[in-house]
Amino acid sequence: MRLRLLLLALGTFAVGTDSMVMAGILDGIAGDLGVSVPAAGQLVSVFALSYALLAPVLATLTARWDRRRLLLTAMGVFTVANALSALAPDYGTLLATRVLAAAGAAAYTPTASAVATALAPPERRGRALATVLGGMTVATALGVPVGAYLGSEDWRLTMWLVAALGVLAFAGLALLMRGLPAPTAGAPGLRERLAPLRDRRVLAGAATTLTFFLAFNSVYIYLATAVRPATDGDQGRLSLILLATGIASVAGSWLGGRLVDRLGVRTVLLAGSVAAGLAFAALPWLSRSLPGALVYAVTAPLAGWAVGVALPHRMASIAPANAPLLISLNSSALYLGIASAGAVGSGAMAAFGERWFPLVSAGLAAVAWGLSFTTTARVRAEHAVARGDGAQVGARA
Template structure:
């Protein structure tokens, strides 16, 4: 694989760390900026808003931009908003920086994907894409716990400074090594691809992805406070719990990548059925550290494995939307990441019990299971009717 591909993966790792690290920084942000835990947790939703807005727009706009200028511009903006976030004392400003960071993150990913596939022969493009996106799952394993640990040692602002610093080597190499020409792709027909995305199978896959990811982030945004307030673990243990979730997520994505074919296979359906049970089990066992760690690993694997399989499903049923299919799958995932923490925040705010975030996850996952069951039953009835 070309060395520059790993430069792009480093930037994606930093961006993934930024997206997910808020879970471990919520208590510190809430104390320092004098806001509620629910408000601080909504910063996860702020990032999701930016990705929802940015992914399809940037995928279309950046298709013909000079790649070096686009990559450098997006990454520079990403560094700047993290510096602003690190120094602000205004929660509204911090919220705004998360939205902008997500928009430029979406833009960077759109261009980086085109660069990654252009750097290698056609038969190696799948592997190149996997290398690029490995930065996201590795951020769950290493970047997010490291950010939480750094936040515990030096305050949450230091984690923002660290993300900005982590981007600088990648930014320098982008200026030196990124292709200077335009993306070289045919003009994206937004209208034509948007029509392809309106089909029922595509919409159904995106709804499922949104609901499953909503379940994931409803609890993920509250893992730190569940660990400290419910399990009564020391703050120093939070990075280890986040790392446990990340290890599970990495294993789930790896397994799904080897077995998923874009269909609603038996393995996916079984994992979907287990998912709400696991979230309910996390709610019940959260006061007990050892079971909490075990269930967190399992749920990380199930959630990210199912999520990545549903993304593959979107791409499988939308072959006429090669440019926008992936970006709209990202929109679906981030719609869930936006609504999940908000729903959990409403529930925990009403009851004062952070375990209710896991019950919200269980309810959302159960909704996904019920939706799949209803859909399959409808298909079966249609088949019987046609046969009759």
């Protein structure tokens, strides 16, 4: 099982590198294709929005597909799209290839997450999910810096790097990912598959994911600005802060999986939201020195990615038979948060200034905490009533 989970994580590592590295090569793209940097930045937004819109649609349309076939198809589309991005002769073509790459990613990541939960026994599903999602956090610590370094010479090399990662993931899945649990016999049709969208628990879970990742990324996107007093414009200091952020993201994903299995989803959601919110609120003071900025760089992603593991686990537990669709909805909410964070962060900066804008993220984290507190408490009570006892069965739901 461990090897299979690592292969699935290799695919999410490729997806994570692709989705996050673009921000580091926008100058090169703009100069090469003769467009403005803001226009090049739309490539990031188009990828995120396409992912968000396509994930639940593709999960529904492919519900009856063999899981191995779906993983291979998704990774194949993703890989080809990145190769086409590397070859794109103009901005319009590149934009189209980003939509295609988002389609492959939107089909792959939720499926990989659902397969991970199906492969693992119930008491280890949090750790299995953390392993697969850990591929995305490792991308922030390793894939993005390497991709950005290559992109400093030629942005197309970065796209070839992502395509090569896709080839490796595809080959591993093709060779070793056999005998996966099949889709449930007599799988429900489209109307039944979409029924969870009418479930208030699903909507609450998606709203929590969107709000939390909006809070997290509204600061992350503008982290260089937020910690400028600590770095004084020195690239080496900023690189140190970003390295600490990447390492803490990996640690947060690992820790979140274990805490979900040990303490339950609700505890992780509530404690992680509080910790992240306090980090956002303290950043205007922590950013005045390098040690303080490093405290933030460790605390916020450690808490944030622990919550990031708990959120899809919570969604999948609502209706396990529809786990791929529910996890895809969670992914959609996450990417909508990412897509909206640029505008929210810049708006907060315009309203409150470069020092105080993280306070908006602190407020959003408080909203995410409130959503988690009220909706997970309700889910726990409903589960207990359904069982006819007072057991705290919802603590892990």
